[in-house]
Amino acid sequence: MQNISFGELFAPARTSAKSLGQGEFLFRQGDPSSSLYTVLAGGVRLVRYTLEGNAVVMHTARPGDSLAEASLFSEIYHCDAEAVLPSIVACYDKGKILAMLREHPEKSLTCIALFARQVRSLRALLEVRSIRSARDRVLHYLLLQADPVTMEMSIPAGSLKAMALKLAMAHETLYRTLANLESEGKINRNASIIKIHH
Amino acid sequence: MQNISFGELFAPARTSAKSLGQGEFLFRQGDPSSSLYTVLAGGVRLVRYTLEGNAVVMHTARPGDSLAEASLFSEIYHCDAEAVLPSIVACYDKGKILAMLREHPEKSLTCIALFARQVRSLRALLEVRSIRSARDRVLHYLLLQADPVTMEMSIPAGSLKAMALKLAMAHETLYRTLANLESEGKINRNASIIKIHH
DNA sequence: CGAGTCGTTGAACGGAATCAATCGTCGTGG
DNA sequence: CCACGACGATTGATTCCGTTCAACGACTCG
Structure with missing residues (x-):
C-alpha cells in the first residue's frame, strides 16, 4: 500500500488527457464538478473570487500535483482553474472514483494513506518556508x-x-x-x- | 459529512489526554506507533534525524492541529515528537481507528473528505507564503x-x-x-x- | 503587587529581491 | 546546416523592505 501514487490508485477511473493553452480555463467557479485532475505538464492555478471580485489564489499546481480533490465531495467547483502555462492534465471521473472507494474499502484506506502522505509533505514544505x-x-x-x-x-x-x-x-x-x-x-x-x- | 472535525470523527477511538512539560517527548523516532494525536494546547514539534544526526523539523503542530496521522499506516513513528511549550494533547487509538474505518466505509469517505480539506488549506497557506x-x-x-x-x-x-x-x-x-x-x-x-x- | 505576555512603535542594520548582463544549450525553422 | 530565439544558469550592483533589537503601556493571572 505504501508508495502508490494518485494516478495508480485511480487509474481505473481515468478518462482522458486535456491540453490547455496558456490562459485557458479547465473549469470555472460554479461549474458542476465531474472530474479531478493531475497536472502532467505546465501549471494550473486555482483562483477563488470573493463577492467584491477580489482574486484569491488557492494553489498553483505543478507537474505531478493533483488538482481539485475536494470536488469529490462537492457538487460544484469552488474555484476557477486557469492554465498559467501551456499545460496537459490527466482527468479522472469523480463518479467512478467514489464508486470505487465505496465498493473497495481497502482502496479507501489506501486513499487515506495517500492523503496523509501529502499532508505530511505539505507540512514539511511549510516548515521549510518558515x-x-x-x-x-x-x-x-x-x-x-x-x-x-x-x-x-x-x-x-x-x-x-x-x-x-x-x-x-x-x-x-x-x-x-x-x-x-x-x-x-x-x-x-x-x-x-x-x-x-x- | 461536510464540516466534521478530526476529533468528532474519531471520538469513539479517543483514549485520554496527555500533559507534556516543555521539552518532554510524546514519542521518539522508532517507537512502535500506537496512537495519533491532536494538540489541545501548547505546541509539539516533529523532528526527523538523518543518519549523520542532522535534525530536520517536519512540522510544528499548534492547538487544533492533528499529529502523526501517517502513523496509521506505519508500525513505528518516523519522528521525534517534542513539546516546544507546556502542552496538552488528545490521544486516539490507532487500532480502533483502523477498525472503525474498515467496518464503516462511509466513515472512510468522511475521513478522506477531512484530509482533502486539510490539503486544501495547507496549499492555500503555502500560496500565501509565496x-x-x-x-x-x-x-x-x-x-x-x-x-x-x-x-x-x-x-x-x-x-x-x-x-x-x-x-x-x-x-x-x-x-x-x-x-x-x-x-x-x-x-x-x-x-x-x-x-x-x- | 509583580511577573509574564501581548500589542505597539522606533531605529538601524543586513540580507534578499530586483534589475541587468553574459554564457551555454536546445530546438526550430528558414 | 546554421542562425536565431528562448530559456536556464550564473554573477554583479543596487535598492529596499523586513528583521532584529529595544523600549513601553496595557492587561491578566497568580
Whole structure:
C-alpha cells in the first residue's frame, strides 16, 4: 500500500488527457464538478473570487500535483482553474472514483494513506518556508529531499528554478546560496546531483 | 459529512489526554506507533534525524492541529515528537481507528473528505507564503480567512502573534502592516474584528 | 503587587529581491 | 546546416523592505 501514487490508485477511473493553452480555463467557479485532475505538464492555478471580485489564489499546481480533490465531495467547483502555462492534465471521473472507494474499502484506506502522505509533505514544505535565512532554508530543504542513505539528491534537469519556486525565493538567490554552500564545503555538485556533507 | 472535525470523527477511538512539560517527548523516532494525536494546547514539534544526526523539523503542530496521522499506516513513528511549550494533547487509538474505518466505509469517505480539506488549506497557506510583500501577504491571508459575506474575520483574542507565525513573518511586521492597511482604509479594526473594504 | 505576555512603535542594520548582463544549450525553422 | 530565439544558469550592483533589537503601556493571572 505504501508508495502508490494518485494516478495508480485511480487509474481505473481515468478518462482522458486535456491540453490547455496558456490562459485557458479547465473549469470555472460554479461549474458542476465531474472530474479531478493531475497536472502532467505546465501549471494550473486555482483562483477563488470573493463577492467584491477580489482574486484569491488557492494553489498553483505543478507537474505531478493533483488538482481539485475536494470536488469529490462537492457538487460544484469552488474555484476557477486557469492554465498559467501551456499545460496537459490527466482527468479522472469523480463518479467512478467514489464508486470505487465505496465498493473497495481497502482502496479507501489506501486513499487515506495517500492523503496523509501529502499532508505530511505539505507540512514539511511549510516548515521549510518558515525559515527566514536563505542559507538555512536551502539546507533544510536539501536534507528533506536527499536520499537518507547516500545523502544525495538529483535535480530534475533544468529546474533549479522550479526548486526556487518551491522554496519561495528568487532563483538568483538560490543559485548564489548553492554556490556559497558549495564553497563552504557543505555540498558538492556534479552535473545534476547534489551531495550533502555533514 | 461536510464540516466534521478530526476529533468528532474519531471520538469513539479517543483514549485520554496527555500533559507534556516543555521539552518532554510524546514519542521518539522508532517507537512502535500506537496512537495519533491532536494538540489541545501548547505546541509539539516533529523532528526527523538523518543518519549523520542532522535534525530536520517536519512540522510544528499548534492547538487544533492533528499529529502523526501517517502513523496509521506505519508500525513505528518516523519522528521525534517534542513539546516546544507546556502542552496538552488528545490521544486516539490507532487500532480502533483502523477498525472503525474498515467496518464503516462511509466513515472512510468522511475521513478522506477531512484530509482533502486539510490539503486544501495547507496549499492555500503555502500560496500565501509565496507572496513576497508583507502587505500583499497579509491582505491575501485576510481575504482567505474572512467570512465571504461579511468580509470580516475575528482575531482569536491574544493571537496576532499566532497569525504572524502562520504568515511566517515577524510579529512586529504584522502589527505595522495592519496599521498601514488601516490607515490606507483597506481594513478596519474594532476590538478583535477586522473588516476588509475593497 | 509583580511577573509574564501581548500589542505597539522606533531605529538601524543586513540580507534578499530586483534589475541587468553574459554564457551555454536546445530546438526550430528558414 | 546554421542562425536565431528562448530559456536556464550564473554573477554583479543596487535598492529596499523586513528583521532584529529595544523600549513601553496595557492587561491578566497568580
